[in-house]
Amino acid sequence: MNSAGYLVNNMARLLVEVLRKRIAPLGIVPGQFPALLALWEKDGLTQKELLALLDIEQATLANTLTRMERDELITRKEHPADARARTIHLTDQGRSIRDSAYQTAMQINEEVLADLSEQEAHAFLDYMRRVIGKIKDIESP
Amino acid sequence: MNSAGYLVNNMARLLVEVLRKRIAPLGIVPGQFPALLALWEKDGLTQKELLALLDIEQATLANTLTRMERDELITRKEHPADARARTIHLTDQGRSIRDSAYQTAMQINEEVLADLSEQEAHAFLDYMRRVIGKIKDIESP
DNA sequence: TAGCATTGCATAGCTCACTATGTAATAGTA
DNA sequence: TACTATTACATAGTGAGCTATGCAATGCTA
Numbered sequence: 001m002n003s004a005g006y007l008v009n010n011m012a013r014l015l016v017e018v019l020r021k022r023i024a025p026l027g028i029v030p031g032q033f034p035a036l037l038a039l040w041e042k043d044g045l046t047q048k049e050l051l052a053l054l055d056i057e058q059a060t061l062a063n064t065l066t067r068m069e070r071d072e073l074i075t076r077k078e079h080p081a082d083a084r085a086r087t088i089h090l091t092d093q094g095r096s097i098r099d100s101a102y103q104t105a106m107q108i109n110e111e112v113l114a115d116l117s118e119q120e121a122h123a124f125l126d127y128m129r130r131v132i133g134k135i136k137d138i139e140s141p
Numbered sequence: 142m143n144s145a146g147y148l149v150n151n152m153a154r155l156l157v158e159v160l161r162k163r164i165a166p167l168g169i170v171p172g173q174f175p176a177l178l179a180l181w182e183k184d185g186l187t188q189k190e191l192l193a194l195l196d197i198e199q200a201t202l203a204n205t206l207t208r209m210e211r212d213e214l215i216t217r218k219e220h221p222a223d224a225r226a227r228t229i230h231l232t233d234q235g236r237s238i239r240d241s242a243y244q245t246a247m248q249i250n251e252e253v254l255a256d257l258s259e260q261e262a263h264a265f266l267d268y269m270r271r272v273i274g275k276i277k278d279i280e281s282p
Numbered sequence: 283t284a285g286c287a288t289t290g291c292a293t294a295g296c297t298c299a300c301t302a303t304g305t306a307a308t309a310g311t312a
Numbered sequence: 313t314a315c316t317a318t319t320a321c322a323t324a325g326t327g328a329g330c331t332a333t334g335c336a337a338t339g340c341t342a
Contacts, residue, residue, distance in 0.1 A: 004250045004262075005156050006175075007269040010196055012153030013299070014276040015146055020300085020327090021280065031328050034147070048290060055151055060329055062292055067327080084290045084337045109145045115275045116268060121145075124268040127257060128148040131265075134256045135155040139162065154329070161297090161330085172298050189320060201299055203322055208297080225307045225320040 004131075015112065022104045026097045027071060031064050033105070039074070039090050040098050046085045068094075145272075156253065163245045167238045168212060172205050174246070180215070180231050181239050187226045209235075 019030045028036065038053045039045065045053075051061050065088065068074045073094035079085035113121045160171045169177065179194045180186065186194075192202050206229065209215045214235035220226035254262045 002266070003246065004254055004266060004269075005160065005246065007266060007273065008149070008153045008156055011269055011273050011276070012149045013196075014273060015149055016328095017300075018276060018280060019146065029327065046290080055154075056328085057330065058291075059293080059331080062290095064328075066292085079290095082290080082338075086291080105144065105146065111279055112272050112276050113145055115271050120264075120268060123261075123264065124272075125143070125145060125148060127261060127265040127268070128145075128152055130256050131253050132148065132152050132155060135152070135159060135253050138252055139159060157298095158330075170297065187320080197298090198300065199321075200301080200323080203320095205298075207322085220320095223308075223320080225305095227321080 015108075018108055018112075019105070022108060023101060026100055026104070027093070028073065028097065028101065029067075032068055032071075032073065033101070035061065035064060035068065036073070036090075036094065036098075036101065039088065039094070043090050044087045046079060046087055048085065050088060156249070159249055159253075160246070163249060164242060167241055167245070168234070169214065169238065169242065170208075173209050173212075173214065174242070176202070176205060176209065177214070177231075177235065177239075177242065180229065180235070184231050185228045187220060187228055189226065191229060 016030050019033070023030070023033070034054050034056070035050060038050055047058070047061060047065065051058055054061065056064075065074065065076070069076060072091055075089050075091060076086040077089060079087055113124070116124060157171050160174070164171070164174070175195050175197070176191060179191055188199070188202060188206065192199055195202065197205075206215065206217070210217060213232055216230050216232060217227040218230060220228055254265070257265060
């Protein structure tokens with residue numbers, strides 16, 4: 001129970017549950033976070049454009065967007081030029097939680113790294129990026 | 142998209158998909174791995190005993206065990222002394238994949254850490270353990 | 283321009299995590 | 313001993329990821 005894989009998985013699960021608890025009052029769930037971050041930056045994207053900004057599969061995003069629509073965080077409008085596509089727009093609700101959500105996320109990041117020195121935290125992020133890079137080219141020639 | 146939380150989550154998802162692909166030929170899936178590891182160590186545990194060895198919730202384990210039974214990796218027998226409990230036993234199939242599974246997991250761990258030096262890899266695991274420890278006491282006084 | 287290929291998105295079905303709750307069986311106690 | 317509490321496990325329902333597949337609209341080309 002000390003392998004890298006086990007630790008990574010365990011850490012991710014614990015983290016997502018912390019995030020879930022902290023953002024629950026805002027009426028959002030962890031899976032909606034990446035899409036919200038992107039939409040706070042730029043509203044009115046199509047699903048395809050949004051997808052290009054996120055590291056998830058198209059089907060996962062489609063389902064997440066459906067839940068976000070149900071939760072009244074976004075609306076989807078028909079694309080003016082392409083009837084297959086729809087543009088995605090934040091509701092007032094979706095827009096209004098931006099600052100609190102950002103703050104919550106930053107706060108959690110700070111807290112969980114608090115036992116590492118600045119250098120250690122920096123190294124930790126660097127290692128993760130390198131490991132992610134490595135995993136990505138393991139299963140792609 | 143460079144926060145610790147995002148990186149951890151991304152890394153975990155990538156890793157689990159690598160594991161999934163590599164162990165598919167053995168007829169198992171990533172969620173079954175921790176339970177298998179424990180049962181390879183000691184067969185015939187009750188669900189409660191197994192649960193104590195794993196970092197998942199009871200309901201998650203119950204569902205995982207049901208899938209493992211369906212996949213003919215384990216069988217469940219009535220407990221000799223307590224009719225509420227059942228003991229969990231590996232099938233021949235479940236037992237036979239042990240070495241290949243171990244090897245696959247170790248191989249992946251090695252590969253994904255291959256771009257880190259020995260010291261870096263060691264530090265990386267250490268940081269993860271510390272972060273995990275920190276997260277655990279964030280939401281418990 | 284008719285037909286085929288591609289594209290954008292949705293849906294189905296799976297895993298695997300969670301919380302909440304139900305159901306027996308066992309244990310403890312008035 | 314008859315209740316009540318606790319325990320062991322199962323089930324229901326949700327989120328969030330995945331692959332595979334479907335469907336309609338668009339684009340390309342013979």
